[in-house]
Amino acid sequence: MTTDATTRTKTTTIATRVRDRAASTPNGVAMREKDHGIWQEISWAAYWDNVQLVAHALLALGTEPGDRVAVHSENRKEWLFSDLGIAAVRAMTVGLYPTNPSPEVSYLLSHSGSKILIAEDQEQVDKTLEVIDELPDLERIVYIEPRGIRRRYTDPKLLYWDDFIALGAEHRESFPDAVDKRMSDATPEDVLTLVYTSGTTGPPKGAMLTVANVEFCISELVDGGGFTSPPPNSSDVMLSYLPLCHVAERIFTTWFNVATGVQVNFAESLETVQTNLAEIQPTILFGVPRIWEKILAGVNIKLSSASPVKRRIARLGLRLADRVGDVLVETGGRHTLKSRALYVIGWLILFRALRDRIGMRKVRFAASGAAPIAPDVLKFFMGIGVPMHEVYGMTENTAVATANRPGRVRLGTVGEPQPGIELKIDPETGEILTRHPGVFAGYWRNAEATEAMIDADGWLHTGDVGEWVDGTHVKISDRMKDIIITAGGKNIAPSEIENSLKASEYIKEAVVIGDRKQYLTALIGIELDTVGEWAQQRQIPYTTYRDLAERPEVIDLVQGIVDDVNEQFAQVEQVKKFRMLPKELDHEDGELTATQKVKRSALHKQFSDLVDDMYGKAEG
Numbered sequence: 001m002t003t004d005a006t007t008r009t010k011t012t013t014i015a016t017r018v019r020d021r022a023a024s025t026p027n028g029v030a031m032r033e034k035d036h037g038i039w040q041e042i043s044w045a046a047y048w049d050n051v052q053l054v055a056h057a058l059l060a061l062g063t064e065p066g067d068r069v070a071v072h073s074e075n076r077k078e079w080l081f082s083d084l085g086i087a088a089v090r091a092m093t094v095g096l097y098p099t100n101p102s103p104e105v106s107y108l109l110s111h112s113g114s115k116i117l118i119a120e121d122q123e124q125v126d127k128t129l130e131v132i133d134e135l136p137d138l139e140r141i142v143y144i145e146p147r148g149i150r151r152r153y154t155d156p157k158l159l160y161w162d163d164f165i166a167l168g169a170e171h172r173e174s175f176p177d178a179v180d181k182r183m184s185d186a187t188p189e190d191v192l193t194l195v196y197t198s199g200t201t202g203p204p205k206g207a208m209l210t211v212a213n214v215e216f217c218i219s220e221l222v223d224g225g226g227f228t229s230p231p232p233n234s235s236d237v238m239l240s241y242l243p244l245c246h247v248a249e250r251i252f253t254t255w256f257n258v259a260t261g262v263q264v265n266f267a268e269s270l271e272t273v274q275t276n277l278a279e280i281q282p283t284i285l286f287g288v289p290r291i292w293e294k295i296l297a298g299v300n301i302k303l304s305s306a307s308p309v310k311r312r313i314a315r316l317g318l319r320l321a322d323r324v325g326d327v328l329v330e331t332g333g334r335h336t337l338k339s340r341a342l343y344v345i346g347w348l349i350l351f352r353a354l355r356d357r358i359g360m361r362k363v364r365f366a367a368s369g370a371a372p373i374a375p376d377v378l379k380f381f382m383g384i385g386v387p388m389h390e391v392y393g394m395t396e397n398t399a400v401a402t403a404n405r406p407g408r409v410r411l412g413t414v415g416e417p418q419p420g421i422e423l424k425i426d427p428e429t430g431e432i433l434t435r436h437p438g439v440f441a442g443y444w445r446n447a448e449a450t451e452a453m454i455d456a457d458g459w460l461h462t463g464d465v466g467e468w469v470d471g472t473h474v475k476i477s478d479r480m481k482d483i484i485i486t487a488g489g490k491n492i493a494p495s496e497i498e499n500s501l502k503a504s505e506y507i508k509e510a511v512v513i514g515d516r517k518q519y520l521t522a523l524i525g526i527e528l529d530t531v532g533e534w535a536q537q538r539q540i541p542y543t544t545y546r547d548l549a550e551r552p553e554v555i556d557l558v559q560g561i562v563d564d565v566n567e568q569f570a571q572v573e574q575v576k577k578f579r580m581l582p583k584e585l586d587h588e589d590g591e592l593t594a595t596q597k598v599k600r601s602a603l604h605k606q607f608s609d610l611v612d613d614m615y616g617k618a619e620g
Contacts, residue, residue, distance in 0.1 A: 011186040013211050015051065015088040017258040019183075022048035030257065031264040033077050039265070042077055047084075050077075050165075054085025055179040057168030061116060061140055065090035065182070068112045068194065072096040072105070072128070073120035075240045075266050078144050078161065080254060082118045083193075083244075089182050093193040094206070095245025098124070099587045104204075106131035112194055112206055112444065113137045118161075122148035129155060188212035194444050195247050195395045198593035206444035207395045209247075214255060216437040217398040220418050221251065222259045236260065236283045237362075239276055241267035242291075247395045248370050252286045274298065277359025285366045289373035289499075295358055296377055297505040297530045302357075304533060317350025325383030329375075333387065333409035343385065351384045360386050365406075367391045369399075371597065372476065372495045374503035375411045382409075390414050392476065396453060397460050398438035402474050413473035423474070424459075425466055431480060432466040433459040465493065482600065484515045490572050492520065497573060500565045505530045506557060509585055511598055512575065513611060520574065521614040523607060524558055525549075525581040531557070549580040579610040 021028075026045035033040055042050075058069065069086045071093060073079050086093045094112045096105060098120070105127045109117065115137055119125045125143050132138070132155070143149050144161045159167075171178065192214055194206040238256070242249040257264050262284065267276045274295070277285075287295075303314045320342050327339035335343070343351070355361045360381075368378065369391040378388045387406065392414030393399030401423065404415035417423040421436035439460045442450035454460055465477040477483075478493035485491055494512035501510035501524065509525030526549050535542055535554065542548040558578065566574040585591040590602050604611060 010184070011188055011190075011211060012215060013087055013183070013186050013190075014192070014214060014255065014258050015055075015084050015183055016186075018044070018048050018051055018084055021258065021261060025261065028261060029263050030261075031077055031080065031266065033266045034268050044261075047080070050081040051084040051088060052172065052179055053165050053168035054081050055088040055168070055182070056171040056175070057164050058085060058089050058091065058116070059175070059178050059182070060167050060171040063089050063091050063115065065185075066191070067091045067116075068094050068114040070094040070096055070109055070112065070114040070117045071245075072098070072100070072117060072124045073144065074098050074269070075242075075244050075249075075253065076120070076144075077266065078118070078120075079244050080257075080264075083254060084258075087192055088179055090186055090190050092191050092208075095193070095195065095243070095250075096124075097243050097245055097587075100127070101588050102127045102130045106134045107203060108196060109135050109138060111203075112196075116140045116142065118142045118144070121145035125149055125153070125158070129153075132157075186211060188215070189441075191441060193250075195245065195250075197395060198597050205446055205449055208441040208444055209395075209398055210441050213398045213438050213440060217251065217400050218255050218259045220400050220420055220438070222256060236262040237280060238262055238264055238284050239267055239273070239280050239282050239359075240264050241270065241273045241276070242286070242288065246370070247399050248286060248288075248393075251399055252284070256284070274359065278357060279359070281356075281359055281362045283362050283364050285360065285363050287366075287368055288370045289368055289377070289502075290371075292368055292373060292377050292381065293502060293505075293508075296380055297527050299354065299358065300505040301530050301533050304537065313349055317346050317354070320346035320349075321351070321380065321383030323383075325379040328382045328409070329379055329411045332407055333382065333404075334407050346383075347385070354384060355386065363387070365389065367403075369393065369414075372478075372499050374499040376503045378411055392474070394462060394464075396440045397434050397436070397462075398440065400436060400438040401432075401434050401462075404473075410469060410473045413469050413475045415474065416472055417474070425468065425474075429480070430465040430467065430477070432462045432464045432474065432476070434462065435459045484512070484520070486514055486520075486572065487516055487518045488572070492573055494520075497565065497569060497575065498522075500568060501561065501575075504561045506534065507561060509581060509598065511600060511603055513604070513614075517615060519576040520572075521611070522562070522575045522578040523581055523603065523610060524562075524578050525585060526554065526558070528584065545584055546582045549582060555580065577614040579607075579614060581607065581610075 022044040028044050029041045030044045030047040031042045069091050071079055071082050083093050094114050096108055117128060117138060119141055125141060128141060140159055141157050142159045142161055142164045146160055150160055188211050190211045191208045192211050193209050195209060196204040196206050238252060240253040244250055244253060253264050256262050265280045267273050324339050324343050327336055363386050366386050367389050381388045389404040389409060391403040393401040400418055400421060402415040402417050421434055423434050425432055435458050463480050465480055466474050469475050478495045482494060483491055484494055497512050498510040501507050506527055507524060508527040511523045512520055514520035528545055531554060540551060540553050548554060562575050562578055591599060591606060
């Protein structure tokens with residue numbers, strides 16, 4: 001009976017891909033997760049079995065095609081079991097960031113009309129229970145970790161994960177073909193997931209990504225080698241650590257996984273990413289700019305505190321890395337005889353040990369995306385032998401837009417348009433527009449925003465300002481909404497200045513201000529670890545982040561960085577004044593989005609006294 005149902009399946013989905021891989025390589029390792037310090041393997045057969053149990057449990061709870069099922073958890077195997085189980089019953093996955101506070105949880109669950117929530121633990125359950133009266137559509141809260149919940153909480157909507165899975169097993173026993181039947185009715189137009197935007201300028205919007213969108217993404221980025229061609233019988237290994245509700249991590253952790261068989265390893269936490277990288281030694285590694293900047297800052301901390309002999313060797317190695325990086329930048333990432341010779345020397349004295357320590361000894365493809373990054377950061381990793389590629393896409397086009405290809409890397413750009421897509425730059429506004437089968441179905445319950453995003457000819461208006469470099473590669477200047485127009489009428493893209501400042505290991509945040517002002521200023525936040533190490537080496541005492549940031553020596557340090565960066569820009573683009581942020585920016589305080597993007601308007605309001613101080617009353 002199951003075979004007949006499987007035969008009826010006409011539409012390929014991420015659920016059918018797991019089913020087929022479980023049939024072809026049942027004993028292959030799909031994913032690994034640490035339990036009490038030991039890596040536990042989950043085979044493809046076990047993966048598919050758990051997906052079916054989740055799917056049957058959802059059917060037992062009355063889930064219908066098109067229903068929304070939310071997942072609020074850190075990255076773990078249950079996230080994938082849930083996501084694929086939801087897909088199997090033709091419902092929509094709604095991912096929540098683990099850092100979403102209660103008000104945002106309320107908005108996301110109510111706006112999506114989620115019927116079931118799968119929450120990781122007591123912390124996430126508490127956020128929902130705090131706003132439960134605002135969620136009339138929510139019928140069930142399935143919790144994965146029972147600690148603090150099972151014996152103390154009495155809300156009838158609560159259901160323990162093990163009991164949820166047992167419910168699925170009972171349903172499968174009674175209706176063995178129910179999931180196969182639901183899967184066989186899937187269509188390319190089915191909405192697979194709602195991915196909520198970060199909400200930098202207003203309430204988050206739920207982008208509807210369909211089965212066809214996701215399959216196009218897989219076709220372009222995996223089958224077509226848009227990012228990197230998988231080796232035969234994939235031996236690739238990845239670390240999953242960025243939030244799975246973000247489209248970029250969903251691509252690498254879920255869609256790459258089911259499409260190529262890449263082994264996914266779940267990081268224990270964000271705090272252990274560096275340790276887990278060293279353990280796993282992945283072959284494919286994706287990171288947002290903040291990750292690459294943090295790793296580079298960590299390298300500088302370690303080297304600065306090394307013994308004098310090791311510091312001298314490290315300085316020599318870093319000079320070699322800089323020279324190798326310069327060659328690779330000029331050649332698009334292709335080695336010359338000279339760069340190979342320099343690299344061999346660097347490998348012997350530094351690169352091998354360094355790459356092993358930072359978990360990049362086996363990386364064959366590394367990518368940075370989701371936000372702009374300073375070219376010098378990429379050059380460092382290229383110089384030590386990590387094949388870096390800046391890529392570009394957004395939720396609304398299923399992250400399919402451009403990529404720097406192996407051997408054709410052009411630093412400072414986001415690469416060439418992917419095969420099979422149309423990309424143009426508006427000659428009047430400079431806005432990047434894309435058109436292809438990956439363009440989303442629209443915003444959930446927001447037709448007006450959808451119409452503003454997709455024009456009558458099907459072009460997606462990205463909101464990013466760009467330009468062509470040599471007619472092949474695309475360079476992004478900034479977001480259209482972030483472009484600064486000075487009092488003198490000069491248009492300035494702040495992100496390039498900000499990224500140049502953040503290229504320093506001592507600066508974590510830099511927000512350039514100056515719209516309708518006579519000159520540019522900046523709010524600057526220090527990198528606590530590196531500046532703290534710098535202060536200790538100079539015996540500068542401090543107690544808190546604020547105390548350290550306000551030390552005259554630290555202000556002088558930052559002034560020197562600002563001065564160096566100013567030399568790279570024209571007079572009108574130089575930062576004339578800056579003030580130190582008195583605290584680390586935080587999502588829960590409303591200063592950052594869940595993806596760690598700065599909410600500029602919120603920052604201006606929160607620190608208006610600092611901004612006013614830089615301009616004075618006349619500029620106010």
